[in-house]
Amino acid sequence: MLRRSSPLTAVLAAGLTLTASLVAAPAAWADTYTPGSAGLGDPYFPHAGNGGYDAGHYAIKLRFTPKTHHISATTTITATATKNLSRFNLDFSGPKISRVEVNGKRAAYRRKGQELVVTPRHGLPSGEKFTVEVSYAGRPKSIQDEALGASGWINTTDGAVVVAEPDGARSWFPVNDNPRDKATFSFQVSAPHGVTVLANGEPKNSGIVGVRGGYSTWRWEMSQPMAPYLATVAIGKFKVTEGTVDGIPSITAYDPSLAKEFRYLHRTTAKAIRWESKVFGAYPFTSTGGIADKLGVSYSLETQGRPVYDKGMADDLVIVHELAHQWFGDSVGLWSWKDIWLNEGFATYAEWLYEEQHGGPSAETTFAKLYKKKSGSDFWKLRTGDPGRAGMFDGDAIYTRGAMTVHALRKKIGDETFFTLLRTWTEENRHSTVTTKDFVDLAERLSGQDLDALFDAWLYKAHKPKL
Secondary structure: OOOOOOOOOOOOOOOOOOOOOOHHHHHHHOOEOOOOOOOOOOOOOOOOOOOOOOOOOOOEEEEEEEEOOOOEEEEEEEEEEOOOEOOOEEEEEEEEEEEEOOOOOEEEEEEEEOEEEEEEEEOOOOOOEEEEEEEEOOOOEEEEEOEEEEEEEOOOOOEEEEEEEOOOOOHOEEEEEOHHHHHHEEEEEEEEOOOOEOOEEEEEEEEEEEEEEEEEEEEEEEEEEEEEEHHEEEEOOOOOEEEEEEEEEEEEOOOOHHHHOOHHHHHHHHHHHHHHHHHOOOOOOEEEEEEEOOOOOOEEEOOOOOOEEOOOOOHHHHHHHHHHHEOOOOOOEEHHHOOOHHHHHHHHHHHHHHOOOOOOOOOHHHHHHOOOOOOOHHHHHOOOOOHHHHHHHHHHHHHHHHHHHHHHHHHHOHHHHHHHHHHHHHHHHOOEEHHHHHHHHHHHHHOOOOOOHHHHHHOOOOOOOOO
8 A cells, every 4th residue: 555645734724704805815825834733643643743843853962970960952853834833842751951052043932741732933824844853861761651551761770772662752852752753863973981882773983972071972873764752862871793694684682691591683684584574575674683781661662673672571473473463563554553453463463374384383383372362351351443542562462462363364365365455565565654444455456355344353352253
């Protein structure tokens, strides 16, 4: 499917009454400037994201002091107005702001909850590119959510690592924090000598681009579009291994204290990428790898191009899972968080396929074992296709039953069509955003079958589907 037109494009307020002459009407429209919305209305995170503009690039420049976990930073955002803007919002829960500029000129700003409200000196015409630069300093804090846990900026004993799903990006840089507004990223991070900095994408000039006053400066670039929650930096004393996987740079790193657990990370990453590229189609990014550290969050995250693994998450299938997300979730991203099964269901099914093709149980065996769970049990009570905010990371409803939905589809349409569907899905929607309906439409187009009943039973009913 083609890339969707930007959801951030807003039509000027409807209902204007044309009381002036036809000649005067265009000028009235042109002179109307209104605020961008303070949210994009996602059903699970209605205040996340902002309307009135489309972010194109984030340039994040920060200096980090491990002893105090203090940062001083400037984030410069290049964006395009999608309406005549009198003011606009950014999501930001980070440290104290010292200065905001729009197009190089001081702008007024105020903070309200997670919103940073910016009022430029002059209105921004629809279609115009503009820059907003925010300078800030202090100690970032993670986003603590009672139902979803900790995300965002996570301090470690010797540095910090970012794992920002679902809305933790705002903890460390000002952002249009919604997965549907992808952008490119550049990172310039200064840290004391002996401390390594990793991020998404590829290092520029071998990583270190400057040394001054006991600090080294590292630069990384992610040149493919990325949802904000997938952006990461990792700062600490890492053991780093570099190589290639089918000509693609692979950079892995782990805290030395985790050597026994993660010494196979580099090799397993290469093995998984080679296998997944055969099954899912061409790898969608220009480098790969992984980062392992002691975060204390008890999960791993598919940060784009280079997943982050917490201590205790070294299983080969975990690596297969997070790397499968590079296709399902990172390149082919979500339009709405309620469709998160498209991320986790497919990544979990990648584990089943990996086992099936590497001497383990078949996906059918795994499916049949799980299907035996009794009707009416808690396993079947959440709706996989719309689990509610608190249930969006539910292991049964989203991960396991999401994978079961994928397998039920495979049984229905047959292996030849199914594996063609996987590769077509990742290719047609490369670096785009999608909905469940998009997937159903493609599955019906390729199979020639009406699949509404199957998806309705597996995704939207809170009871055990019939086979």
